Amino acid sequence: MIRLPISEIITKILAEETFEAVAEDYSFTLKIETYVPYVCGAVHDGHQFRKELWDNCLHSQYERWFEEDPSTKAFVQAQPIVIAGCDSRFEYDLNRAPEQAIYEDAWGKKLWKTPLDPAEIKKSLDKHAAFYEVVHALIQKLEEKFGTVVVYDMHSYNWRRWDREVPVINLGTSNIDNDRFGASVEAWRQSLSELKIPHIPETTSKINDTFQGNGYFLKYITQNFKNTLVLATEFKKIYCDELRQISYPEVVHAITEQLQQKIETHAASFYKTFK
Numbered sequence: 671m672i673r674l675p676i677s678e679i680i681t682k683i684l685a686e687e688t689f690e691a692v693a694e695d696y697s698f699t700l701k702i703e704t705y706v707p708y709v710c711g712a713v714h715d716g717h718q719f720r721k722e723l724w725d726n727c728l729h730s731q732y733e734r735w736f737e738e739d740p741s742t743k744a745f746v747q748a749q750p751i752v753i754a755g756c757d758s759r760f761e762y763d764l765n766r767a768p769e770q771a772i773y774e775d776a777w778g779k780k781l782w783k784t785p786l787d788p789a790e791i792k793k794s795l796d797k798h799a800a801f802y803e804v805v806h807a808l809i810q811k812l813e814e815k816f817g818t819v820v821v822y823d824m825h826s827y828n829w830r831r832w833d834r835e836v837p838v839i840n841l842g843t844s845n846i847d848n849d850r851f852g853a854s855v856e857a858w859r860q861s862l863s864e865l866k867i868p869h870i871p872e873t874t875s876k877i878n879d880t881f882q883g884n885g886y887f888l889k890y891i892t893q894n895f896k897n898t899l900v901l902a903t904e905f906k907k908i909y910c911d912e913l914r915q916i917s918y919p920e921v922v923h924a925i926t927e928q929l930q931q932k933i934e935t936h937a938a939s940f941y942k943t944f945k
Contacts, residue, residue, distance in 0.1 A: 707816035708937035710746035714739035762794035842883020842902035
């Protein structure tokens with residue numbers, strides 16, 4: 671892996687170079703092993719939190735971890751194209767539009783002791799903007815090269831706050847072209863329902879049950895690229911203990927191993943259908 675400014679990352683994409691890089695400010699990573707018509711994203715995987723914000727933040731490290739999506743990059747790390755956030759959503763949320771990306775409160779609790787000053791806000795929003803510059807260049811290159819693209823937008827959610835049974839996996843589809851892509855969505859849902867996960871007797875998978883796919887990552891790509899499907903894929907946090915902040919590596923490993931083939935198979939079918 672190399673450290674690169676945004677301009678050089680985009681230059682490499684335009685030249686169809688393969689590389690693995692971290693942004694110069696360490697805000698996100700991008701790996702391109704080979705150019706294929708599918709991308710894996712993990713925008714909420716990051717946990718970094720700028721030191722100058724520590725003393726002003728009312729949420730503890732644990733509270734921030736609880737609302738982040740740890741291990742979502744690990745789920746797809748073996749795929750050929752992976753883009754993932756390194757910074758915590760508590761600094762700026764890559765899955766929100768710029769005007770909403772800086773939280774004032776989070777999950778019912780005020781976030782800052784004193785309001786952030788404009789310079790602090792700008793520093794975070796500049797990183798948000800840079801990430802989407804790269805996303806735009808990447809999807810544009812892939813659409814130009816292949817005609818159609820599918821993006822696996824990986825997330826996780828805290829099942830303990832629900833007072834009913836919730837699915838192990840939820841697909842959010844309210845902002846995609848379901849008339850055009852509905853069969854591919856259902857194929858992805860069905861494939862995920864066949865995952866064999868340690869300690870989980872049945873891998874239930876549903877569409878628009880807990881979340882509807884309203885994230886900015888999905889919306890940005892969908893609105894700018896008409897031949898790209900974004901599959902917002904939310905895993906119930908069955909791979910960790912939310913209350914004790916313990917990860918279950920055997921569960922992460924099982925999901926990662928099976929997704930490697932499932933993504934490849936689904937992406938090949940999608941491309942064959944829509945190229």
